[in-house]
Amino acid sequence: WATAVWWLDCPTFPTFAVFLQRFKEVFQPSTESGEAGEQIVALRQGRRTAADYALSFRTLAAQSGWNDEPLKLHYRRGLHPDLQVELACRDEDLSLEQYIDLSIRVDNVMRARRSNRPSAPLPLPSLSAKAAPEPMQVGTTKLTLEESERRLRSNLCLYCGQAGHIRANCPTRPPHPSSSVSSDEIPSSRFEIPITIVCGEMSIATSALIDSGAAGNFIDADFVTTNHLPVLSCSPPVTVAALDGRPLGSGRIRHTTDDLTLRIEPAHQETIRIFIISSPQSPVILGYPWLHLHGPTIAWANRTITHWSPLCHQHCLQPLARPDNPPQIHVPANTIPAEYQDLLEAFSRTKATHLPAHRPGDCAIDLIPGAVPPRGRIFPLSHAESEAMNTYIQEELGKGFIRPSTSPPSAGFFFVKKKDGGLRPCIDYRGVNEVTIKYRYPLPLVPAALEQLRSAKIFTKLDLRSAYNLIRIRAGDEWKMAFSTTSGHYEYLVMPFGLANSPSYFQAFINEVFRDMLNRYVIVYIDDIFIYSNSLHEHINHVTAVLQRLITHRLYAKEEKCEFHQDKVSFLGYVISSEGVAMDEKKVNAVLNWPRPSTLKELQRFLGFANFYRRFIRHFSTVAAPLSAMIKKGTSRLTWTQPALQAFGDLRHRFTTAPILHHPDPERPFIVEVDASSTGVGAVLSQRQGEPGKTFPCAYFSHKLTPAERNYDVGNRELLAIKLALEEWRHWLEGAKHPFTVLTNHKNLEYLRSAKLLNHRQARWSLFFTRFDFQVTYRPGSQNTKADTLSRIHEPETPTSSSETILPTSVIVAPVVWDIITEIQEAQTQDPTPAKCPDSRTYVPPSMCSRVLTEVHTAPSSGHPGIEATLHLVSNRFWWPSLRSDTINFIRSCSVCNTAKSHIAIDFITDLPPSKGHATILTIIDRFSKGCHLIPLPKLPTAMETAELLWVFWFTSRLWASFFRLLGVNISLTSGYHPQANGQVERLNQELIRFLRSYCQNHQEDWSCYLFWAKYAQNSLRKPATNLTPFQCTLGFQPPMFPWSGEPSELPAINSWLQRSKETCAQAHVHLQRAVHGTRIQANRRRRPNPPYEPGQWVWLSTRDLRLRLPCKKLNPRYVEYRISPTFHVSLFKPAVGPEGVKNLEETASQEPPPVIIDGEE
Secondary structure, eight states: OHHHHHHTTOOOOSSHHHHHHHHHHHHSOTTHHHHHHHHHHHOOOTTSOHHHHHHHHHHHHHHHOOOHHHHHHHHHHHSOHHHHHHTTTTOSSOOHHHHHHHHHHHHHHHHHHOOOOOOOEEEOOOOOTTSOOOOOOTTOOOOOHHHHHHHHHTTBOTTTOOBSSOGGGOTTSOOOTTSSOOTTSOOTTOOEEEEEEEETTEEEEEEEEEOTTOSSOEEEHHHHHHHTOOEEEEEEEEEEEOTTSOEEEEEEEEEEEOOEEEEETTTEEEEEOOEEEOOSSOSEEEOHHHHHHHOOEEETTTTEEEEOOHHHHHHTBOOOSSSSSOOSOOOOGGGSOGGGGGGGGGGOSSGGGSOOOOOTTOBOOOBOTTOOOOBOOOOOOOHHHHHHHHHHHHHHHHHTSEEEOOOSOBEEEEEEEOTTSOEEEEEEOHHHHHTBOOOOOOOOOHHHHHGGGTTOOEEEEEEBSSSGGGSBBOTTOGGGGEEEETTEEEEESBOOTTOTTHHHHHHHHHHHHTTTTBTTTEEEETTEEEEEESSHHHHHHHHHHHHHHHHHTTOOBOGGGOEEEESEEEETTEEEESSOEEEOHHHHHHHHTOOOOOSHHHHHHHHHHHHTTGGGSTTHHHHHHHHHHTTOTTOOSOOOOHHHHHHHHHHHHHTTSOOOBOOOOTTSOEEEEEEEOSSEEEEEEEEEETTTTEEEEEEEEEEEOOHHHHTSOHHHHHHHHHHHHHHHTHHHHTTOSSOEEEEESOGGGGGTTTOSOOOHHHHHHHHHHTTSOEEEEEOOTTTOHHHHHHHTTTSOSSOOOOOOOOOOGGGOOOOOOOHHHHHHHHHHTTSOOOTTSOTTSEEOOGGGHHHHHHHHHHSTTTOSOOHHHHHHHHHTTEEOTTHHHHHHHHHHTOHHHHHHOOOOOOSEEOSOOOBTTBOEEEEEEOTTTOOEEEEEESSOOOHHHHHHHHIIIIISOHHHHHHHHHHTOOOOOOOTTOGGGGHHHHHHHHHHHHHHHHHHSSOGGGGGGGHHHHHHHHHHSOBTTTTBOHHHHHHSSOOOSSOOOSOOOOOOOHHHHHHHHHHHHHHHHHHHHHHHHHHHHHHGGGOOOOOOOOTTOOEEEEOTTOOOOOSOSTTSOSEEOSOOOSOOOGGGEEEOOOHHHHHHHHHHHHSOOOOOOBTTBO
């Protein structure tokens, strides 16, 4: 590699670290940890010492990255079997390093005390997977060297000594274990029988290999360790050798089991001790000594033991209750009709407890890639529960449904109490379910399935026994079904209850069994089988076919839960008869006797139970509305109100008056009644029966309209009702034998098929309607009561009437899009809306409160308003519990508000920095609406210029003149030189200066750019006097709070605008009169009445507002006699004497002043 890099003229590596990194990328394999793990699994001690084995193991463990638990497991499995036995009872609480150190010490002790004295060799079966099995005989040795050379020279077989073939092809030699034999077949060279090993209170179901060539009985060392069987030492050790004389394993057996009870069905039982060896292919081997002792007679054709020796009849075989004629099927024949007595095997209890064979539909436990099932904890059990657990474990082991396990994961085992006080065993498979890939096989829709009954008159119901246990776990997946108890670790071989995929797998299996019968005369829902027929003769044939199918597939029914040849039967919560479908009386009685719930959970349980039968209860949503409101999100306590108590009683009463829904008959025409309200649509599917034809309901349907569907006009809502009804019952109406009728109270829909002009929605629905053959018929609303009732189920308890206007889409105002609304909705996923939030406002989670206040308060459209104005803006749309306190704290901490607010009481704002040729602002405010108008000017205008500005900008508009005339508004001017009469515009000037200072204090020459936003802000803030905004007073509506981003639309008509404005003005007048009255009282507290004045009376006029050309203002006369303006405020007047008084004043003013004497001089 380095030479190739050099000859390619590549640049040298700058540092050794770079070279080392590149070197590792080239030569270090990326799958180092995976290869180390594979080597750990395959590593074995063999003949090495434990110290050498531990060294190799530690080297691979450091490369694998595994934790201590799997490393310890694989280290133990790789040890020599004799060493495993020695360590079997010593490794419970040791860490990995402690366990390795202990194994090295024990191995050294065993090697030190190993005796060299030879003992009689004991041939054992060769169990190595690499060598073919050899015949095992006591005292047999391998061929001598001379005999081998003779057979080679004579071309004889080294195995049997015959000519014509070699040892590899010897016909008398047993086949190699790796020969091509199907995994599903038992090799012809092996004969195994099922056995049960009992040790104390523990029963272990396994199999035993019958080997006549073995000179002893043997048990696998791993099997002993896994099941914690008692172990004894052999003294002296027994030597073991194969047929050719080579030692097997270590060459000696040093341990045997203590006395074990060995059971062989049906009644054989014995006590036995078994030598412990390494036998991975067979857990137990019963050799020649066992065969010689018991002398069993074997039927080799079916590989079963048919007879035992006389010794076994005296000591081993247990007496049976009826040994001459043991019962095969435990079924009380009197509960099964005589027609099915030859099919009693379908009800066998004993066969239902046998381990089923593997099928193609076995339950697979496929885990999510990379996921590992967790290890559950062991639940502590009481004394009674421990006894029940031991009984359950013994029964399941005896059936073969479970077996001991060495699986790393496990699930917890516990009990739940039954209603009768018994204990039901449960296994917590929630951890396995979370990492299991879900099998989404659909379960049948029960209401749709019951519609298939049609004219059926006789029914039979079957219930399968131990349904889930009749399905095997897929081979290789059993370790995932492991569970732990206080007595051991086990795993299921059959499908247990509690698995997420159990219902789907069983439904798929049972559907495949009855594939050709489904929806013809059989309905299957998991383990419930329902058979229906039109006549008794036909029904017997149907039931017979079902029972024969059960026997074929080794499925068994529970006779005590089966019902045969009934005209009325309860199935899946419904009572089914020839008349139709009704509610189960037991369920109805349970509702009638249901105590009043005291907790939210109990109320939810009641509503869930009642909701199952909502298809029978008319007005269900309306009746249950008060109860549903009590369980909304955010409710912590259950508080019963009078409407809720009434609803609880009414709902229970309606269960007793629910109708029977008749089976739809495809041979009769259908009638669909539809109706729509402002909140929902409803429909009824009916048929006429009898003479004269009377209408009977087959199904009810109701649908609550979505917000978008509520915007439909009346015609489209009625058409939507038809569409939804046809979708709901499409399986009956599409392709119906007879045309059906649709009844509606909207007469225009009669012309649906012949309409020439359709909108996009109607055209799309019309394509869907072409799949049906129906005719729309008008029926007045007074006769369409059933569908009308269903459509109004979802209306509120106190409906409000409002007129509906159908508008073209061109005048619809586009929605306002604001990014913060999306952010609030995302935050609500973590903090849902509380129940006390008003319906008309949006709840703001705590994380978004500051953001909302910032957007509202600092936006140019609002202009940093005060506390009350900001609070009003926010509360119009948003809500959170601490809205007022948060608003106050936010505005008090606003740096702009703290530095920009001051007071300047003037009408014109002058001396501003030049901005686009403007230096002055003329402020105009409407005293009624408080609306303002701001006019930028180049300089301070004269009186005439001001009048022209007012006239041009405000009073010359024909629209405004006409508008104010219709509203009854009179326009008048205030008196001169009296700013108190114009106080509103003075206050507006203060707000305007504050606004401009807030936004352009650093760039004062840009104040004209913000003048529009100042006007917008002042006109959108609520005024205390009117309790409305100026926009609402003048335009009749409030503009959007945030920037408009929708599509443009046409303006509303002037008449509707006028009507809206009149209503708004009337509201404003009420608040304005209250404000004026309050202001008058406060202002008049320190005022006195003005003197009465009459026309022609002489008065003094104050010169406070007059600019006199005199040198000193302090010496100016306070009052002058001449007239300068036609109108003045009375506060500027002072009573005066007539013309004589004026003459005297002039004479006094013309006299010279008297001399002044200072320091004695004139």
